[in-house]
Amino acid sequence: MKRIEVIQNVLEANDTIASRNRQLLDRHKVFVINIMSAPGAGKTSLILQTLTRLKGKLDIAVIEGDVASTVDAEKVQGRAKAVVQINTGNMPESCSLMAAMIESALKDMPLDDIDVVLIENVGNLICPAEFTLGEHKRVVISSLPEGDDKPIKYPLIFADADAVIINKMDLLPHVDFNIAAFRRSVTGLNPKVEVFQLSTKTGQGLEGWCSWLLEQVRTNALKR
Ligand code: MG
Secondary structure (H helix, E strand, C coil), X not given: CHHHHHXXXXXXXXXXXXXXXXXXXXXXXXXXXXXXXXXXXXXXXXXHHHHHHCCCCCCEEEEEEECCCCHHHHHHCCCCCCEEEEXXXXXXXXXXXXXXXXXXXXXXXXXXXXXXEEEECCCCCCHHHCCXXXXXXXXXXXXXXXXXXXXXXXXHHHHCCCEEEEECHHHHHHCCCCHHHHHHHHHHHCCCCEEEECCCCCCCCHHHHHHHXXXXXXXXXXXX
């Protein structure tokens, strides 16, 4: 029973900081997307494609969350308006970014010059579902090699998502992934979710994702 209380307190403290983040972001009209997936599903690749395609349309900053290393931040560096790397370390409680980490990352960002912050969360489908960061939208990426059963195995992260991306569509001829079954599981958990099918490698389907993102920013956080 004690342990359950401790977890409850951690989550409540996180929610308090997350709403503080949200107020700060809304004050500066910065739109934030929390991108979550298993390792290797294509979070960094999606961010890189989005930066390339929306260049000149939106000023985008990136927060990179990883247990260790700066390899993803280095890939994004130079293409984004600002990049902040967060290393959570190899602790049991560091399997997700937490609102306090985002709060300190935002302090290093020129918020008045930024339209969007893309947050790459730590790669797993469990912990990031529990911790809100103050983001406006939550996006989950599933890729074809992972199999089509992930919404059944990890329902919470899919149930809370605003958009689900099916990535690596270029591999469809080579893997057993039933797109219709996957989409059925996702909409069963989350009837209003947007689902995109794309390949960050070939670029197919990226326009749909980018127009959705532009539309979200236009309706929710337009600066100009
Ligand atoms: Mg990555």
